[in-house]
Amino acid sequence: MTDFTMNTDADGVATITWDVAAKSMNVMSTEAFGLLSDLVDQALADAAVKGIVITSAKKDFAGGMDLNVIARMRAGGAQAIFDGVMQMHKVLRKIERAGMDPKTLKGAKPIVAALPGTALGIGLELPLSCHRIIAADNPKAKIGLPEIMVGIFPGAGGTTRLSRKLGAMMAAPFLLEGKLSDPKSAKSAGLIDEVVAPEALLARAKEWVLSATDADLVKPWDAKGYKMPGGAPYSAPGFPTFVGASAMVHGKTMGVYPAAKALLAAVYEGSLVPFDVALKIEARHFTSVLMDPSSTAMIRSLFINKEALEKGANRPAAPDQSVKKLGVIGAGMMGAGIAYVSANAGIEVVLIDSTQEAADRGKAHSEGILDKGMKRGKVTAAKKDEVLGRILATTDYAALKGVDLIVEAVFEDPKVKAGVMKQIEAAVDGGTIIASNTSTLPITGLAAATSWPEDFIGIHFFSPVDKMNLVEIIRGRDTKDRAVAKALDFVRQIRKTPIVVNDARFFYANRCIIPYLNEGIRMVAEGVEPALIENAAKLVGMPLGPLQLVDETSIDLGVKIAKATKQAMGSDYPDEAVDKVLFWLADQGRLGRKSKSGFYAYDDKGDRLGLWDGLEARYPLDKAQPSLTDVQHRLLFSQVLEAVRALEEGVLTDIREGDVGAILGWGFAPWSGGPFSWLDIIGAARAVDICRSLTAQFGPRFHAPALLREMAEKGETFYGRFGGERRAA
Numbered sequence: 001m002t003d004f005t006m007n008t009d010a011d012g013v014a015t016i017t018w019d020v021a022a023k024s025m026n027v028m029s030t031e032a033f034g035l036l037s038d039l040v041d042q043a044l045a046d047a048a049v050k051g052i053v054i055t056s057a058k059k060d061f062a063g064g065m066d067l068n069v070i071a072r073m074r075a076g077g078a079q080a081i082f083d084g085v086m087q088m089h090k091v092l093r094k095i096e097r098a099g100m101d102p103k104t105l106k107g108a109k110p111i112v113a114a115l116p117g118t119a120l121g122i123g124l125e126l127p128l129s130c131h132r133i134i135a136a137d138n139p140k141a142k143i144g145l146p147e148i149m150v151g152i153f154p155g156a157g158g159t160t161r162l163s164r165k166l167g168a169m170m171a172a173p174f175l176l177e178g179k180l181s182d183p184k185s186a187k188s189a190g191l192i193d194e195v196v197a198p199e200a201l202l203a204r205a206k207e208w209v210l211s212a213t214d215a216d217l218v219k220p221w222d223a224k225g226y227k228m229p230g231g232a233p234y235s236a237p238g239f240p241t242f243v244g245a246s247a248m249v250h251g252k253t254m255g256v257y258p259a260a261k262a263l264l265a266a267v268y269e270g271s272l273v274p275f276d277v278a279l280k281i282e283a284r285h286f287t288s289v290l291m292d293p294s295s296t297a298m299i300r301s302l303f304i305n306k307e308a309l310e311k312g313a314n315r316p317a318a319p320d321q322s323v324k325k326l327g328v329i330g331a332g333m334m335g336a337g338i339a340y341v342s343a344n345a346g347i348e349v350v351l352i353d354s355t356q357e358a359a360d361r362g363k364a365h366s367e368g369i370l371d372k373g374m375k376r377g378k379v380t381a382a383k384k385d386e387v388l389g390r391i392l393a394t395t396d397y398a399a400l401k402g403v404d405l406i407v408e409a410v411f412e413d414p415k416v417k418a419g420v421m422k423q424i425e426a427a428v429d430g431g432t433i434i435a436s437n438t439s440t441l442p443i444t445g446l447a448a449a450t451s452w453p454e455d456f457i458g459i460h461f462f463s464p465v466d467k468m469n470l471v472e473i474i475r476g477r478d479t480k481d482r483a484v485a486k487a488l489d490f491v492r493q494i495r496k497t498p499i500v501v502n503d504a505r506f507f508y509a510n511r512c513i514i515p516y517l518n519e520g521i522r523m524v525a526e527g528v529e530p531a532l533i534e535n536a537a538k539l540v541g542m543p544l545g546p547l548q549l550v551d552e553t554s555i556d557l558g559v560k561i562a563k564a565t566k567q568a569m570g571s572d573y574p575d576e577a578v579d580k581v582l583f584w585l586a587d588q589g590r591l592g593r594k595s596k597s598g599f600y601a602y603d604d605k606g607d608r609l610g611l612w613d614g615l616e617a618r619y620p621l622d623k624a625q626p627s628l629t630d631v632q633h634r635l636l637f638s639q640v641l642e643a644v645r646a647l648e649e650g651v652l653t654d655i656r657e658g659d660v661g662a663i664l665g666w667g668f669a670p671w672s673g674g675p676f677s678w679l680d681i682i683g684a685a686r687a688v689d690i691c692r693s694l695t696a697q698f699g700p701r702f703h704a705p706a707l708l709r710e711m712a713e714k715g716e717t718f719y720g721r722f723g724g725e726r727r728a729a
């Protein structure tokens with residue numbers, strides 16, 4: 001174990017250098033923490049050492065705790081987690097006190113954290129325990145505590161130290177929202193103490209060590225008469241902050257994220273007691289969060305599995321297929337977005353539409369995004385020119401010569417798409433991979449219009465392309481591995497998260513989200529209070545209620561999809577009740593947000609006012625309203641049963657993709673880790689029971705799939721049975 005090494009120079013300054021072998025970013029492991037502790041002991045015990053600088057040999061300081069370690073910690077049970085966390089507190093407290101006499105508060109050895117770049121999670125909690133934090137002026141560096149984003153909270157003293165350092169109100173954005181800052185902003189916020197030129201970092205750290213006085217080494221909370229900045233939460237000045245923070249957290253999380261609540265409790269309760277007791281309280285809350293299945297599921301899906309998919313967990317073996325030059329056909333909403341994200345990632349783009357005006361409009365979309373970036377100081381004029389310089393907007397298919405991937409994003413009409421295929425084939429060499437961004441048309445059918453179906457694939461982006469990180473890659477019946485590898489390499493280049501699914505109606509994401517929307521609409525028709533439907537969805541962690549989501553995606557799109565689905569399914573079509581509501585709204589020109597009228601009423605600016613009261617006039621409320629849980633079960637099961645069916649039918653071949661795709665693609669309750677994680681949390685047997693009851697009340701769409709029933713009988717979980725690995729298709 002060589003994650004930390006120590007060298008002491010002639011002036012008596014010991015430098016502890018963090019450098020995890022074979023990793024581009026330092027991450028902390030339990031063993032490394034032990035090693036750090038030993039080195040600090042040695043330095044404190046060595047009379048020749050005057051002080052310590054803790055730094056990194058890499059361009060960054062640290063990315064945080066190895067989340068795989070956190071995921072494993074849970075296996076040891078609550079006591080093991082608590083003991084492990086208390087051990088970390090002991091080490092960090094040792095650094096903080098650094099041999100100080102507790103009575104006189106004198107005699108400590110100065111310890112400085114010198115951060116060359118990014119410092120996240122434990123990578124900031126460790127510096128927070130040092131006497132001074134000096135960072136290199138590196139505008140790309142990110143400093144902060146992002147734990148809340150993966151369902152936990154800073155549990156190595158970061159919560160207690162930061163709230164005592166800045167006060168509850170000022171610490172709130174960093175703790176509760178995981179806000180990250182560059183070094184200069186971190187300094188102005190009081191997160192760190194000093195920013196220096198990168199080349200001066202170590203010299204300045206050493207200088208501080210050698211000049212520090214006893215008073216510099218006493219943390220405010222260890223000094224007599226310490227008061228929390230802004231007032232303790234129970235005091236008159238601090239109280240409103242806390243009431244506000246609780247309300248804000250509840251408003252944002254709807255109470256479904258255990259970490260946010262636990263964090264607030266740790267800060268509040270911690271502020272009532274001395275610092276060391278506060279650390280213990282933080283450790284107890286942290287343990288309870290780690291023991292909550294939600295945090296395990298969130299870490300697994302949002303960190304471990306998301307990263308595995310981005311790194312190509314399901315990439316077929318094939319030589320590097322990175323895209324050098326991309327063709328995009330159709331410069332509308334989607335094509336323009338695809339052109340932007342690609343050019344922004346350094347790929348040359350030929351953007352084709354049927355008129356020069358439409359192609360130019362598509363390119364102007366990139367200009368608009370870059371201009372906004374410039375206004376916010378995120379994009380330079382040179383960068384804007386560079387990105388726009390990579391996009392050629394034209395009507396001329398001959399410009400496609402030399403492209404190695406084409407993404408088609410023209411109208412959702414098989415005839416138009418088939419016509420485009422012919423034009424593409426006439427312009428490019430055989431072997432060029434062609435992809436369609438269709439959201440509803442089966443890939444195998446579209447491939448039939450090409451001469452090389454083995455090189456044809458679906459690459460399904462979500463709108464808006466520059467914001468949505470999921471890309472669904474669809475293998476047609478004849479698609480060969482090279483095309484899949486190409487699509488995956490392209491998605492990696494544009495830094496999005498891919499899932500790979502097999503061809504079927506609506507693929508995966510739309511297949512699951514449509515039943516959710518339909519269930520919401522169906523309840524309106526039944527006379528369920530619309531506010532109950534919307535709030536039930538939000539209270540179970542869905543970012544938008546189904547009715548709001550239909551308004552956002554537009555009611556006419558819903559009508560179009562309903563008509564096409566009915567035509568394809570014939571007499572098996574199950575959604576007549578839903579269509580009545582949708583068609584009625586569309587007939588009145590209520591098309592959703594874009595027409596400033598839909599399930600909701602809007603003001604002239606298009607801001608949502610509230611649910612439209614005309615709904616109730618047409619669909620009077622039933623006297624007996626269902627319980628909140630019943631509505632939530634209908635909304636959740638309509639999605640998760642579709643996910644299970646997609647797995648059962650081999651459309652999905654990896655439950656990791658099912659979970660990550662659900663959260664990134666349509667915002668499926670992130671606290672749950674995704675549909676399969678949620679089913680594992682409630683258990684297959686309970687899920688089957690609920691299905692039985694829903695089927696009896698609402699019909700066969702809630703019938704438990706055979707796979708779920710079999711798992712209930714055998715007492716299996718999805719992650720137990722499928723092991724989180726790819727399943728043979």
Ligand code: NAD
Pocket residue numbers: 329330331332333334335352353354355358408409410411412413416419420437438439440460461462463
């Ligand atoms: P859009 O109407 O905004 O854009 C389509 C563009 O294609 C238009 O600019 C049009 O001029 C151009 N076009 C039409 N026929 C052409 C031809 N023969 N040659 C060249 N250009 C032609 O549509 P959109 O929303 O960008 O959707 C495009 C595709 O992406 C569709 O297949 C759609 O299903 C799919 N999609 C849409 C969304 C979404 O949210 N809008 C999401 C995922 C996928």
